[in-house]
Amino acid sequence: MKENDQLQRQVIVSKTVTNKMSFGEAIRAILSNFFKFSGRARRKEYWTFMLFYFLIIFGAMYLDAATGFNPYIDGSEYGPITMCIYFILFVPWLAVSIRRFHDCGFSWAYIFWIFLPIVGGIIIFITTIEDSEKKANEYGESPKYREIEEED
Numbered sequence: 001m002k003e004n005d006q007l008q009r010q011v012i013v014s015k016t017v018t019n020k021m022s023f024g025e026a027i028r029a030i031l032s033n034f035f036k037f038s039g040r041a042r043r044k045e046y047w048t049f050m051l052f053y054f055l056i057i058f059g060a061m062y063l064d065a066a067t068g069f070n071p072y073i074d075g076s077e078y079g080p081i082t083m084c085i086y087f088i089l090f091v092p093w094l095a096v097s098i099r100r101f102h103d104c105g106f107s108w109a110y111i112f113w114i115f116l117p118i119v120g121g122i123i124i125f126i127t128t129i130e131d132s133e134k135k136a137n138e139y140g141e142s143p144k145y146r147e148i149e150e151e152d
Contacts, residue, residue: 021042021044021045021143021144023044023048026042026044026045026048027048027052029041029042029045030045030048030049030052030092030096033045033095033096033099034092034095035091035092035095036095036099037094037095037098037099037108038099038102038139038140039099039102039139039140040099040100040102040103040132040137040139040140040141040142040143041096041099041100041102041103041143042103042132042143042144043100043103043128043129043130043131043132045096045099045100046096046097046099046100046128047128049092049093049096053089053093056085056089057082057085057086057089060079060081060082060084060085061078061079061082063079063081064078064079064080064081064082065079067079067081069081094111097111097124097128098110098111099139100127100128101127102137102139102140103132103133103139103142103143103144104127104130104132104133105133105137106127110124110127111124131144132144132145
């Protein structure tokens with residue numbers, strides 16, 4: 001009788017636990033995966049990168065304006081500083097976007113929606129606000145949901 005009770009107590013229960021990510025952890029994840037195209041990126045990592053991206057771009061536009069660049073006179077939409085920043089941040093943006101698609105269960109080729117005016121941007125926006133797949137997919141384990149085993 002005692003052996004049966006002990007066996008029942010040692011049953012392992014698998015639970016799905018949500019792993020919370022702080023803003024600092026999102027920044028660390030961004031910096032450590034700047035040029036990584038494989039794996040998965042959580043919503044928080046993606047949108048923290050996008051906040052960083054837009055702040056840097058607006059800062060570059062401000063610097064262009066402060067140095068005398070006028071898009072109406074010079075005939076270009078973006079100044080030289082802004083264009084340099086675009087080129088520098090293009091690959092990291094591409095990497096985090098592809099990892100975000102992986103997290104939702106889509107392939108890297110989903111990035112080509114960006115070339116479809118308006119509708120493509122809407123599709124990409126909806127995809128990037130979707131929740132992560134809870135289970136592991138072909139791109140790896142979920143960084144948000146992880147399985148833990150507990151003894152009952």
